[in-house]
Amino acid sequence: MTSFDKREEAFEQQFAHDEEATARRNKLLGLWAAEKLGRSGAEAEAYAKEVVVAALEKTADHNVFGKIRRDFDANGVNVSDHQIRRTMDELMARAVIEIKAGP
Numbered sequence: 001m002t003s004f005d006k007r008e009e010a011f012e013q014q015f016a017h018d019e020e021a022t023a024r025r026n027k028l029l030g031l032w033a034a035e036k037l038g039r040s041g042a043e044a045e046a047y048a049k050e051v052v053v054a055a056l057e058k059t060a061d062h063n064v065f066g067k068i069r070r071d072f073d074a075n076g077v078n079v080s081d082h083q084i085r086r087t088m089d090e091l092m093a094r095a096v097i098e099i100k101a102g103p
Helices: 003-036 041-054 060-074 081-101
Strands: none
Touching: 003 041, 003 060, 003 081, 041 060, 060 081
């Protein structure tokens, strides 16, 4: 394997790791938001899936943030934009730690 092949493989592994961390963060964020919206159990899981699906569109972070912001506003949940973004950052760090720890 050439050094170029090794670099390409490392890049692909990092990309997969980043994608997994983002998806995990989005699920955790969806569960956090569901709790704020007063949802639990299957309803919370379904909401978390909606957040993950929102991330599949063009600008994922913007779509995820926008979905939660709109849902909070529509349901009278008083959480600032700053708190949502801070929670997104905190949950990304948590997702990375969980992935590194393994299954």
